[in-house]
Amino acid sequence: MNTLTEVAFTPARQREVVDALRAVLPSSSVLFNQEDTRPYECDGLSAYRQLPMVVVLPENETQVAAVLKVCRRLAVQIVPRGAGTGLSGGATPIADGVVLSTARLNKIVRLDPYARTAVVQPGVRNLAISEAAHAHGLYYAPDPSSQIACSIGGNIAENSGGVHCLKYGLTVHNVLRVRMVTIEGEVVELGNEGLDAPGLDLLAVFIGSEGMLGVVTEVTVKLVPKPQAARVIMASFDDVVKGGNAVANVIAAGIIPAGLEMMDKTSSRMVEPFVKAGYDTDAEAILLCESDGTPEEVEEEIAHMSEVLRISGATAIAVSRDEAERLKFWSGRKNAFPAAGRISPDYYCMDGTIPRKHLAKVLLDIAAMEKTYQLRCANVFHAGDGNLHPLILFDANASGEFDRAEKFGAAILELCVEVGGTITGEHGVGIEKINSMCVQFSPEEREAFFGVKRSFDTAFLLNSDKAIPTLHRCAEYGKMHVRAGQLKFADLPRF
Amino acid sequence: MDQKLQAFRETVVAASAAKQPLRIRGNGTKDWYGQALEGDVLDTTAYSGIVAYDPTELVITARAGSTLREIGRVLSEKNQMLAFEPPRFDGLATLGGIVAAGLSGPRRQAVGAVRDFVLGAVLMDGKGDVLNFGGQVMKNVAGYDVSRLLAGSMGTLGLILEVSVKVLPRPVAQHTLQFSLSEAEALRQLNVWGGQPLPISASCWHRGELMVRLSGARAAVDAAIARMGGQTLAYADAYWDALREQTHDFFAETAQGLWRLSLPSVAAAITLPGEQLIEWGGAQRWLKTGADAATIRAAAVQAGGHATLFRGGDKSVGVFHPLQPAVARIHRHLKNTFDPAGIFNRGRMYPDF
Incomplete structure (x- = not known):
């Protein structure tokens, strides 16, 4: 089970899907020529590229629901996409699938300074919320370093943090309500504008689900007073x-x-x-x-x-x-990633989290690995919450370095799991770390994740090749690397 | 496998095979909460003990049967606390129970609820498999966040075996101010203060008196006192403890039904008959009333929230607020994923669940 539907992407299939989508969207919202779909072939993790069969740009919730119903009927995979700044390939297209961009869902619907909430569409940029709230002495606390570009919908997909999250929390702590559309095309509200909702806390499990459970159409975020x-x-x-x-x-x-x-x-x-x-x-x-x-x-x-x-x-x-x-x-600190790109032809950024007490051991082990793999590694660390970003410096054109960098990275992630940590603190699993999920979770646990996915995405059509590896996939331990030269938005500060 | 785990596993596997419900129970301090109690008791109290606690990591990991008395003692030795201030019910409430029930106390308005502090959990599902979700670290986005989903799940998804929660240092300074204000004035004042950088950690309005607790650095608390005015409340710790433990006079008599209305903090004063106590800056409104459930629920929905028949009253009206059909469907799918035979705390949250 859980293998994706293998539908070959033939011109006839593309025509069928495009025609069905054009019946529910303005034609300017359906892109399928290569020159139009090319900008969507990767997200911030540009080592992974795949041209999508179709890209859609819905303008409202009704259109999102219509797109999902079409894809459900034709059994087409959907990859939701915010600003495309993610670092784990969570928005990497699927060859015979549709990329659903939230770029045109970019309005701040309401900002209520008295209630300290903002209701926004998913394509609104993280920083735009704080800018809008500024006049009221309020802001939206999570501040991932790509915040000038990344969207709130993408933040929900990744449960984004930032440098202030030890004190102010992650996305999950700062979102009150999400309105989303299921693969059935049904609109569902999770959470509400109070502090809790009846039943199971579906909002908590939805946040950080990498676009695999539903497509967000509206979000209520908490605003907090700006420190003086x-x-x-x-x-x-x-x-x-x-x-x-x-x-x-x-x-x-x-x-x-x-x-x-x-x-x-x-x-x-x-x-x-x-x-x-x-x-x-x-x-x-x-x-x-x-x-x-x-x-x-x-x-x-x-x-x-x-x-x-x-x-x-x-x-x-x-x-x-x-x-x-x-x-x-x-x-x-904020420019560590671009700086790595300046001094080394390539680098590979890791994102493990460890219990802080093991920091010394982990750093010493990484230093020993530098000798084993004959590569340098620079370490930047969200020390307050244990999130470590080792940057392995290498040159893909030098014989054997690419291979050694990959092995070095995998060894670091395994070390993080070994000391009681995790393979990803904030960048998400996406495509990049999907194989390392095999290291961190048992087959039963991964099966439970698939159960959670199917509880929301009954047709298994939402970004289904991401985050949770199949048994089969765990048998093939694959590629993980980032080419610095190809990091998109190279001028964005990165953590 | 640990002997006690093995025993749990045998019980669970047998119950699943026979489709016999199991009623997960720690010290039973919340037996009154939720819908019907069904099935044989699966006692978690023997599965207790602190697994790991390093104050500098701000994380404690303990087995589900550990009491909050034990956890509180260990944390207070290091001047730390469970910041969501769960009711301890004479210290006997267990960690598993408080996570399953999802109950948070006065400080919830400032720091978050149980779910905000859960970092990881070990769960035994209906097949008897032991599953690890989340971890012992603050930031973790590997896999769906199932551990937070367990907070407030009323034990319906499985047997919670172990939980890791984030802990925080106790505030250096605390001070409680008292104001005489009407309900409407108090709600307005709380929301105005909420938009200002003030160290408010708890609030309670009852019978024309508003209490506001300030917590934080000495300088921050002193500056807020000077700015906010009001009278100083003596014996404030006892006051907030009584609210936290629900031993405050208001909670003494709940026979006719104690409702918990969870509303946007800015919702206007609720005009239903009965007595009210308002916490969480206006977001949690307790109501003792004989009004009928439909009227109360309609008022809560009208105000943008939901209503729970928290204690007492006639449970046949449904303890928890009815779910949207699509949300109810997701609930059933999740239940089926973790507990396909439907054995865990059957009917405790919703009659058909």
């Missing part, structure tokens, strides 16, 4: 283990920083020439530790955190004096 002030500490350590312990000490002191990030020396040396953030490139580890709140609260917390960091062995501590300097301190 924010400052960040930059601390240097002469040893990564000391840096890791400093993070634990901050938490043990009863502080939940607004942001807590770590970079190793390879990373800071990689970014400093690029962004000139003022990083101490002799330090083995750099910690960025942010506080936000009222000015008095920030003052108190910065003093407390500085003291903890000093006791933990920081060799240098700098505190941002103004907003410009705060952004400068962050700029290096």
Whole structure:
């Protein structure tokens, strides 16, 4: 079971699907010529490319429902797509399938400052919500670093986080209600504008389901008051283990920083020439530790955190004096991915999460792997929540490096699972890590996931080649790599 | 396999084969909650103990039968807490029970509900298979988030064996302010404050008095006190504890029916007869009333929310709010996925489920 329907993509089939879709959509909303569908052949993970048979751009919920009914009737796979900034290939087209872009569902329907909610269509950009709320002193908290481009629909698919999620939560913590269309073409509301809904918490399982359970048509998000002030500490350590312990000490002191990030020396040396953030490139580890709140609260917390960091062995501590300097301190961290692309022909970005107490072991093991696989690895780390982004640097044109990078990456993910962590903290499984799911979950667990999918997607037609591997697939352990040169939106900051 | 797990497995496999319902039960502190109790008791209390707790990870993992007294003791030694403030019911409520029931206390308005803190769970399904979902880390998007789905599932999807929850440090400072306000004034004030950067961690309006708890850094709490005015409430900890544990006078007499209305915080004052107590910045409205279920449910829907017959009253009207047909269908499919023989807490959430 669970293998996809194998319908060959013949011109006749394409014509059949296009004709059926044109019966329910304006013809300008149905794309099928290669020059029109080419922009949809990949998302942010451009190593995986596939031209879709058809792309549709519905303009309202009625059209979304009509598209789904057509696809259901003709048994066509649908790949929902937001802004296409995802890093795991969650929006990679299916050869004989339809890509459903939410680009034209891009309106902010309502913003209610008194209720602190915004009702938005799925194609609205993450940052556009905060911009609209700004005048009311409110914002939408999750801030994935691609937030100037990524859409709220895509955030729901991936349960996106950001650098502030230790304190402010992920998408799942900040969305009250989702309106979506099932594969049957039926409109369903999950959650509501109160704090809970009757029955099972379907909203919780829907968020992060990678577009495989339904197509979102409207979202109610929570808005929260903007902190009055924010400052960040930059601390240097002469040893990564000391840096890791400093993070634990901050938490043990009863502080939940607004942001807590770590970079190793390879990373800071990689970014400093690029962004000139003022990083101490002799330090083995750099910690960025942010506080936000009222000015008095920030003052108190910065003093407390500085003291903890000093006791933990920081060799240098700098505190941002103004907003410009705060952004400068962050700029290096936010540009780590593009910087990797600048110093290395290719890089492979991993996204494991580990219990923080194993950080030292994981970093030492990764250092040992650098020797085994004869490749360098730069580590950037959402230290507060344990999400590690090792960037394996390689050159695909150099003999054997591509193969070694792949093995190196797989070994890191296995290490993350081994220490009690997970193969993906925030980028999603998509196509990229689908094989590593075989490492993390048992056949029974994967079967339960398929059961969840079929509970919503009864026809098994929504993005069905993503995230959950079949038994058969787990037998073939496959490709995973990112070519830096091909990373789309290379100018977007990435975490 | 652990001996106790093996015993659970045998019970579950046998019950599934015979299609005999099992009633999952910890210390039975919430036997009164939900629809009918059906089936032989499957006692979880022996399956207890803290599996892992490292305060610097902000995560505790414990077996389902562990009591909140035990968990609370361990956490308070490290100055941490279950931030969603679940009712402990004399400390006897179990972790599995509180997750299954999905109950959160006063701090829910500020930090989130049980489901927001669940990071991972181990579940025994109707086949007796032990399934791991989520994990012990804050960020995890591998596979669908089944562990959060278990929060509030009333044990209908399987036997929760182990749960990992995020914990938070206790606030450095707390202070409670008291204001004399009408219901409408209190609702308005709470929503206005909600849009301001104030460290409000709980609120309760009852009989013309609004209590607001502030929690956080000393400086933040002091600044808020200066800004908000009001009187200081003495013995505030006892006050919030009574709300959390539902031992407040309001909860004493619930024979005619205690309803829980979950509404948008901005919903206007509910005009049904009876006595009200309002929490969560206006989003949770308790109502003791003899009004009929249809009227109450219609009022809740009208206001954009739903109504639960929380305690007492006539359960034949349905404890939980009826589901949209499409949502009900997804429920049945999910039930069938995890519990194909329909043995776990049959009828506890909905009569046909």
